Amino acid sequence: MATRRSNLALVGLPGVGKSSLGRRLATTLNVPLLDLDRSIIASTGVPKDSVDEIFKREGEEGFRIRERSAVAALDEVAPPAGNVAAELGIGRIISLGGGTLVDPRNRWTLSQRARILWLDAPDAVIAGRLRTARVVRPLMSKGNPEASLRTLRTERSRFYAIGTRLESKKSPGTLSQPAIDLLRATPRTTGRMLLSAALPSGHWELGVGIAAESLVRALKVRNASRVVLVSEPNAERAIGGSIAAALKRAKINVIPLTLESGESAKQLTVIDEAARGLAAAGVERGDLLVAVGGGALSDTAGLLAALYLRGIDWVAVPTTLAAQLDASLGGKTGVDLPEGKNLVGAFHQPLAVIADLDALRTLPTREILAATGEAVKIALLGEDRLFTLLEEVAPRLVAGDPELHADGTYAEIVERAGWWKCNVVAADEREAGLRMSLNLGHTLGHALEQAANYKGILHGEAVGYGLRAALTIGVELGVTPAPRAARALALLDALGLGAAPRRESPAALVEATTHDKKVAGGKIRWVLPTAKSFVIRDDVPASLVLRAATQMLAGNTRGGGTR
Numbered sequence: 001m002a003t004r005r006s007n008l009a010l011v012g013l014p015g016v017g018k019s020s021l022g023r024r025l026a027t028t029l030n031v032p033l034l035d036l037d038r039s040i041i042a043s044t045g046v047p048k049d050s051v052d053e054i055f056k057r058e059g060e061e062g063f064r065i066r067e068r069s070a071v072a073a074l075d076e077v078a079p080p081a082g083n084v085a086a087e088l089g090i091g092r093i094i095s096l097g098g099g100t101l102v103d104p105r106n107r108w109t110l111s112q113r114a115r116i117l118w119l120d121a122p123d124a125v126i127a128g129r130l131r132t133a134r135v136v137r138p139l140m141s142k143g144n145p146e147a148s149l150r151t152l153r154t155e156r157s158r159f160y161a162i163g164t165r166l167e168s169k170k171s172p173g174t175l176s177q178p179a180i181d182l183l184r185a186t187p188r189t190t191g192r193m194l195l196s197a198a199l200p201s202g203h204w205e206l207g208v209g210i211a212a213e214s215l216v217r218a219l220k221v222r223n224a225s226r227v228v229l230v231s232e233p234n235a236e237r238a239i240g241g242s243i244a245a246a247l248k249r250a251k252i253n254v255i256p257l258t259l260e261s262g263e264s265a266k267q268l269t270v271i272d273e274a275a276r277g278l279a280a281a282g283v284e285r286g287d288l289l290v291a292v293g294g295g296a297l298s299d300t301a302g303l304l305a306a307l308y309l310r311g312i313d314w315v316a317v318p319t320t321l322a323a324q325l326d327a328s329l330g331g332k333t334g335v336d337l338p339e340g341k342n343l344v345g346a347f348h349q350p351l352a353v354i355a356d357l358d359a360l361r362t363l364p365t366r367e368i369l370a371a372t373g374e375a376v377k378i379a380l381l382g383e384d385r386l387f388t389l390l391e392e393v394a395p396r397l398v399a400g401d402p403e404l405h406a407d408g409t410y411a412e413i414v415e416r417a418g419w420w421k422c423n424v425v426a427a428d429e430r431e432a433g434l435r436m437s438l439n440l441g442h443t444l445g446h447a448l449e450q451a452a453n454y455k456g457i458l459h460g461e462a463v464g465y466g467l468r469a470a471l472t473i474g475v476e477l478g479v480t481p482a483p484r485a486a487r488a489l490a491l492l493d494a495l496g497l498g499a500a501p502r503r504e505s506p507a508a509l510v511e512a513t514t515h516d517k518k519v520a521g522g523k524i525r526w527v528l529p530t531a532k533s534f535v536i537r538d539d540v541p542a543s544l545v546l547r548a549a550t551q552m553l554a555g556n557t558r559g560g561g562t563r
Ligand SMILES: NC(=O)c1ccc[n+]([C@@H]2O[C@H](COP(=O)([O-])OP(=O)(O)OC[C@H]3O[C@@H](n4cnc5c(N)ncnc54)[C@H](O)[C@@H]3O)[C@@H](O)[C@H]2O)c1
Pocket: 232, 233, 234, 235, 238, 239, 261, 262, 263, 266, 293, 294, 295, 296, 297, 298, 299, 319, 320, 321, 322, 323, 326, 327, 328, 329, 330, 331, 332, 333, 334, 342, 359, 360, 361, 362, 363, 364, 367, 459
């Protein structure tokens, strides 16, 4: 299907006036108006059906399945010739349901076939309209519409913000011309935005083909005229060219800094040399650092940004799956010591994280699979939809199916795992409690990486082994139900994670865990899966850790799996 984006989808909070503006726009532009909820209702074939009735009969899940098919069936509609619609390239107006954009696959499809217009107004204005509306909206029935609107705004702004925002206190029926003027003035981007979340830990943007445009926009907001562009050869090959060209077009001066690829960049000597390079180039506190690369690159470059001149601002452009769904989010930066991984570092949140899924197209399948180790971790912590999704697509991930780039699967994996992490970080940035849960699988995982001297094993692969050990310990202590452990092990097997036997000594691994960052008062705090979530325990007997490490190093001894 051609991606002309000839639909104009109106989104916004309930009561903001999407239907009213939609009708006016359709009349002014002389194009059809499609009400998505009505077409879903028509699909049931039940006379006098309604959204409420479908919810009652089929549950929300049933409605969402119908909604997803309705979105998937949306086609391109040619604009009528010779009027404003043709100039704007708009052939149809679509009024979406309140929750349509919440589903990552709906956003994926709509980003291909529609321009999105976010109609917005202050909460007090919308609440005023809800109070005087003829129809009683569910939001009103909760008694305090302003409070409900605030909650919904927090939950949904990141989805609405993928569109062009039209904010006005005026009656929506009068906004047809302002909407047309805004659309005319807004450049039609080649990239497709899927998520745009303004978070305390930095602005997180996720999309396809967005890196160069989004980066330039973020830098312009800061009036940046010069940046330190830190990257490494593989990331440069994947995405660096388009970024450098866009910075040049935007007349932003670049001080390039190329580090070694992979874990070997994560050393204090690298920081030392790089910082001296910045000093020699006269980099000032007002200059920004941009890190383009995987987790190793952003850990190192982020630490450089945290330390140079006691901290300069930085932007992360993650180019690996591991960095997009995990390492670039949350502001932890760091390098390794011979005594252990990530032992020197700082919390230093980037201003923005710009994740461009196009970068993943050049990533080797082994790197993709390793990154799923962190995704399985998030699934086990309680992201059930991610668990199911990974189970569904595991064979295709292992086969390196290129369709996964085209059908929105990677986008959904990154969004689900990344959003989970962002919420944890928002609740506990400095790892005083909840954030510790993100270390699930990392205690023996880090020990294994260290024992292997960070060679021949990728971080996510080590996490795969560590997750197996955490499951063994959890089952033996009676905190992980056996069926939950069996399901997780089956997923790890299907992804080939932690499946091959290893030669490291279990005793050496147990010794290495004592240098772990999660040790408090000499006791190791183990994150262990429960039926739906996790617990943290500091009373795991050394003998059990040794048994779990021994079993973990034996790999997948149960047969099955892919390797
Ligand atoms: N800070 C955090 O919160 C956090 C969280 C998880 C992991 N990490 C760290 O992240 C690192 C692992 O991340 P990673 O897997 O991204 O490692 P990485 O940065 O070493 O990248 C993996 C490999 O992919 C190559 N590469 C990068 N982008 C590419 C592209 N688009 N196409 C082809 N090849 C590309 C790199 O050159 C490298 O060889 C570890 O050091 C880990 O400790 C940090």
